[in-house]
Amino acid sequence: MYxxxxxQQFVGIDLGRxxxxxxxxxxxxxxxxxxxxxxEQLFARIGAYLAAHGLKVSRRTLVDATIIxxxxxxxxxxxxxxxxxxxxxxxxxxxxxxxxxxxxDSQTTLIHSVAATVANVHDNQAVPELLHGQEARVWGDSAYxxxxxxxxxxxxxxxxxxxxxxxxxxxxxxxxxTRNRTKSKVRAKVEHTFLVIKRIxxxxxxxxxxxxxxxxxxxxxCWLANLDVARRRLxxxxxxxxxxxxxxxxxQEATPENDIPEPANFQLSIRVDPxxxxxxxxxxx
Numbered sequence: 120m121y122x123x124x125x126x127q128q129f130v131g132i133d134l135g136r137x138x139x140x141x142x143x144x145x146x147x148x149x150x151x152x153x154x155x156x157x158x159e160q161l162f163a164r165i166g167a168y169l170a171a172h173g174l175k176v177s178r179r180t181l182v183d184a185t186i187i188x189x190x191x192x193x194x195x196x197x198x199x200x201x202x203x204x205x206x207x208x209x210x211x212x213x214x215x216x217x218x219x220x221x222x223x224d225s226q227t228t229l230i231h232s233v234a235a236t237v238a239n240v241h242d243n244q245a246v247p248e249l250l251h252g253q254e255a256r257v258w259g260d261s262a263y264x265x266x267x268x269x270x271x272x273x274x275x276x277x278x279x280x281x282x283x284x285x286x287x288x289x290x291x292x293x294x295x296x297t298r299n300r301t302k303s304k305v306r307a308k309v310e311h312t313f314l315v316i317k318r319i320x321x322x323x324x325x326x327x328x329x330x331x332x333x334x335x336x337x338x339x340x341c342w343l344a345n346l347d348v349a350r351r352r353l354x355x356x357x358x359x360x361x362x363x364x365x366x367x368x369x370x371q372e373a374t375p376e377n378d379i380p381e382p383a384n385f386q387l388s389i390r391v392d393p394x395x396x397x398x399x400x401x402x403x404x
Contacts, residue, residue, distance in 0.1 A: 153331065158338035165342040166231060172356055174349050178255040179225035180232075181309040182263060184242040185317065187333070189216035189325045203330045207238040214238055216325060219316070219337050222249030223309045225258065228348055230312060230341045235334040243269075250274045257281070258306040261299075282306065315344045 120126055120139045127134060140148075152158065170176070189204040206215040218240060222232035234248040242262040246269050250257065254274040259266075261284040270277050282299045285291045291299070317323045322340050325333045346353075 153335045156335070158335040158342075162233065162338045162342045165345055166229075169229060169345060169349055172353060174227050174229060174352065176224045176229070176231045176251065177226045178253055180250060180254045180257050181223045181225050181306055182220070182246060182249045182257065182259045183223070183306075183309040183313070184218050184220040184245065184262075185313050186214045186238055187217050187219055187317075187325055187337075188214060188323065191215040201325075201328045203237065203328070204325075205237040205239040217330060217333055218242070218245075220245035220249055221309070221312060221341065222251070223312055225256075225305060225308060228308050228311060229345045233338055233341045235330060235337050237330065246270065247273050250277070258302060260303075260306060261285070280305070312344055312348070315347050316340050319347070320344070 120130070120132070121134070132139060166176075186207070186209070189201055191200055191206075193199055200215065204216050206213055208214075216238050218236050218238050220234040220236065220242070221230050223230050231251055232249045234245045236245060243266045246263065246266050250270065250273045252274050254270075254277040257270050257274065257277050257279055259281040261282045263281045264284040266281065267279040270279050280302050282302050283291065283295050320340055320343065322336070326336055327333055
């Protein structure tokens with residue numbers, strides 16, 4: 120806070136007049152957010168905001184889960200691990216922590232549903248919480264195989280595109296492997312969301328003790344991830360509206376003999392510059 124001018128402006132503190140809030144004040148504020156479930160409310164509000172800007176949830180959902188690790192050491196004041204976290208085995212590796220379950224729109228890659236459980240809960244147990252009910256297609260990895268009836272129960276018109284599971288004594292046919300590869304090309308989009316949460320935001324490990332606190336933190340990370348995923352499209356929309364506003368202002372200021380006619384099909388093209396991480400107007404047709 121002391122070293123970053125941007126952080127001071129973000130929280131609205133002038134160090135010449137106001138002191139930096141103590142850690143106790145920050146913890147009290149966070150507990151108030153958790154008590155009133157502000158993270159869940161903000162997640163819904165951000166979803167409505169994105170929908171109002173054209174990023175609406177379609178009828179195709181990707182479901183997946185990831186493990187968020189928790190400290191397994193007992194070298195702490197309580198001499199115990201977090202009692203609300205559990206261990207699970209994935210492949211040949213054991214993990215201790217919680218699971219983050221998300222439902223992602225296949226077209227916009229925005230998270231529309233989120234749930235948190237302990238790590239030893241199977242992925243497919245959270246399927247009812249990850250569907251919004253209007254799906255036509257649902258994708259998932261082989262951990263969700265056998266959940267066709269559950270998907271149909273919570274989304275009446277949904278077709279299951281879950282990858283088939285291979286068995287040790289009954290290998291898959293070449294046709295089944297081809298179908299799985301086709302499904303995985305769509306399902307893999309959900310991994311980008313986990314990349315944002317765990318690598319870019321750095322939430323590969325839990326921040327607090329207790330499932331409720333970390334569930335609140337997960338909800339905050341999910342709506343922040345949605346803003347990160349949609350930032351270029353939001354910037355493009357702002358640039359498009361700015362171009363329209365500039366055109367109308369120039370038309371109003373023009374004299375009658377030097378009037379600016381508006382094209383019948385006014386459209387401002389936008390080019391995204393990956394190096395400048397911004398949207399640039401290209402031409403006006």
